[in-house]
Amino acid sequence: MATPKKKSASTTKKATAKITDFAAAPINKSLSKEEKIDLYRTIIGIRRFEERSLRAYNQGKIGGFLHLYIGQEAVASGIVSLMEENDHIITAYRDHGHALAVGMSMNECMAEMFGKHTGCSKGKGGSMHFFAPDKNYWGGHGIVAGQTPLGAGLAFALKYKGLKGCAIAFLGDGAVNQGSFMETLNLVSLWGIPVVFVIENNGYSMGTSLKRSSAKENLAHRADGFDMAWEVCNGHDVFEVREVANRAMKRAREEHKPFLLEIQTYRYRGHSVADANHEKYRTKEEIEEYKRTKDPVNVIKQQLLDDGTLTEALAKKIDQEKKDEAEASAKFAEESPYAPRSEIQTDVYWEVDNDTDNKLKGTYFFND
């Protein structure tokens, strides 16, 4: 892990007063007790859900890939908590945390991973492809950086329609080296698109450390080349995430200006569960050190205990509720049916799905 650097481009310097106690920043101070508890609930909910999904994967109930968000929970939770009515988000394949943070249910998410008909995508998308347009959540995308121009498009649409809002597109530290992302950076700055790109820098893209994949370790700095504002912050403290992201999102909404935000975070597990050798490209100590000093669940819990929002008993109760909810979701997924075979060919074309009076011309599907 690179040591977090706090730097900001000249364009944002004025807004960046040096704050160390992020909980005291206005955006956090204004939170009610219940809202703070909700943040804790979201963060620990993601953790417990994923731990349960890992068990299901190891039992062979979930197949394919399982990219766990464990260690990064405060990033999605913090940013989603700032979303206003017209804000939209989109992310890559490490998408469970964002899904739960926007309010998708554990049941539909777990069932999707089990491939069941009751899943959020009817078992058609899997772990990497969760969607909830009704909650302004546009996925869940499997191709590295493929979601970044889509995020720009969501923001373009907001501006086009005259809506006050912003889009947040999450990507990884490895994804910054895709051409589509770099093309998008130029476009959004050139056109004044209200999008915030959030690089969740967990230090690795699969088995490749940041040092070995990017020529310059400060990734957000690339925004300078496009005359775009940027900032780097830590991702383990949800209040820091909120404080910094709030400025970026506000600026996007109010000034139609894009922003590149790099958030230093860490994943505890392998790239996917199949990456069993992740201790070959990083040390056990590195993982343990992060867990010990920066675990997002512990950090918020301690903060809320310290300021009197939480008691040990309440924290424990919430934790247990989330464990129970995760357990129940696994049961729900297990007991749900798969879609019938006929479902393989539905949801391909809107026109076909909605051709209730058989008016469509031409052949759409071609099996013998």
Added chain:
Amino acid sequence: MALITYREAIKQALDEEIQRDENVCIMGEEVAQYNGAYKVTEGLWEKHGDKRVIDTPISEAAFSGLAIGASMLGVRPVIEMMFMSFSYVAIDQLFNNASFCRYMSGGLMNVPIVVRGPANGGTNVGATHSHTPENMVANHPGLKVVCPSNAYDAKGLMKAAIRDNDPVFVMENTLLYGEKWEVPEEEYIVELGVANILKEGTDMTIISHGRCAMLSLQAAKTLEEKHGISVEVVDLRSIRPLDEETILNSVKKTGRALLVEENKPYCGVDAQISHIIQLKAFDYLDGPIHRVSAIDAPQIYAKPLEDWQIPNEERIITGALKCLS
């Protein structure tokens, strides 16, 4: 002969070619220090070092184009697509530059690169990771494409591809990586453009490629045992160039053809094969040509449904019986 995996066979081909020709190098995501996402290149970096086995950032368009450029000056890069599905972000480099540079220069240059990686479904990873683009590659004159169905072919075709002076795609299959076949200890090559008759038969011909050829072989055995039908199985091995002669000879002999592939049916490889058969062996056909392809929809995630979506033994047998009726 040694019994080795498909994965090991490819690795041996890469290893031997790196040693044979100092211009051969391997490039791709996680191919060096991580030993490859599917461990195809395991040990090669340790053995041959940074110059010959090179880790790249997640920049398929850049390293594909770079490989093409380097090949113009005599380097012979083998680039790994972690999944062939990811080559889609590099399509301009591969389908415009690799395929047409020679043509547009009036033959002044050639592009001796190999693009290799798994191109298959059946792994429960959803639509974006399950493409079988051999038909798209074959649709671009200037490109070549092979789909080895077993370890012997994988090694022999890989070596041929590396020595070939044109861009060659080698479509591998993650479901085959761990499967074992007999492979000779001594050096051999499997030439491009030569199909393989996996099994002789007289009642009908199944033409297939990649893992589907192995499924077809299995289905053919079942058809013989349970239904008394003698099936000939032709494994194309190479999609472009294509061994028309073997296809036509077999169909002329049996009078019936079932085409089996994992491609989606529309504009799949077998659409072209079907055309060739009707054009050049029309009078020999005793019935229409039938096809078994992936069910025509994006790849579904749910495992039991995906296993039905791509060809399986049951669907091939049903197709064969229809073809004979």
